Amino acid sequence: xxxxxxxxxxxxxxxxxxxxxxxxxxxxxxxxxxxxxxxxxxxxxxxxxxxxxxxxxxxxxxxxxxxxxxxxxxxxxxxxxxxxxxxxxxxxxxxxxxxxxxxxxxxxxxxxxxxxxxxxxxxxxxxxxxxxxxxxxxxxxxxxxxxxxxxxxxxxxxxxxxx
Numbered sequence: 001x002x003x004x005x006x007x008x009x010x011x012x013x014x015x016x017x018x019x020x021x022x023x024x025x026x027x028x029x030x031x032x033x034x035x036x037x038x039x040x041x042x043x044x045x046x047x048x049x050x051x052x053x054x055x056x057x058x059x060x061x062x063x064x065x066x067x068x069x070x071x072x073x074x075x076x077x078x079x080x081x082x083x084x085x086x087x088x089x090x091x092x093x094x095x096x097x098x099x100x101x102x103x104x105x106x107x108x109x110x111x112x113x114x115x116x117x118x119x120x121x122x123x124x125x126x127x128x129x130x131x132x133x134x135x136x137x138x139x140x141x142x143x144x145x146x147x148x149x150x151x152x153x154x155x156x157x158x159x160x161x162x163x
Contacts, residue, residue, distance in 0.1 A: 048135075056149075056162050059135035061110040065126040066139065066147065066162075068108055072115075072124050073145050075099040086143055088117040110136060118142075127154055 048059050057063035072090070075097040079087045082096075090106075090113075093099040106113040114125040121143030128136035132151050139162070140148040140155035148159035 058137070061128075061136060064109055065111045068103070068111075068113070069124060069126060069139055069141050069147055071098050071103065073141050073147075076122060076143065077145065080143075086117070086120070086122050088122075090115050125154060125156075 048057065048063075051057065051063050055063065057066055072093065075093040076086050078097045079085075079093060087093045087096070090099075090104050094101050094104065106115075108126070110129055111126045112129060114123075114127060116123045124141045126139040128138060130136055132138050132153065134151060137149045137151050138153065138155040138159075140150075140157065140159055142157060147162040148155045148157060149162045150156075150159040
């Protein structure tokens with residue numbers, strides 16, 4: 001047998017040896033995967049962690065909605081102090097306090113912002129996209145700065161004040 005033939009035999013021998021080593025381990029891994037119990041795909045539900053002492057939010061979604069409302073109420077107070085009137089649109093509030101251009105977007109995650117100007121004030125409502133429930137309440141504020149919450153309907157000035 002010449003050198004080339006000998007090399008071919010060695011290569012073939014190595015291929016067979018590798019196949020005998022790799023195939024059984026592949027079958028073993030496949031068998032282990034089939035016998036392993038399925039892993040849970042859902043995340044365990046976690047309880048809401050308050051963002052600060054006295055936080056009235058019941059979920060992260062509510063915390064975000066309330067943070068947005070506080071920013072608008074603060075910006076309206078500053079705007080009123082400077083201009084002796086309340087802003088007639090959210091766009092008027094840009095660069096007032098912490099209100100940024102990005103905050104003009106009324107789609108706020110699980111909530112939608114509703115803003116209405118009044119003769120001597122404004123109304124701000126955060127309406128949950130899903131039906132209001134214990135962790136997605138509706139919120140309302142106006143020029144008095146008090147935030148109201150409601151679990152059953154869209155909040156208004158007659159809804160209970162948030163504590």
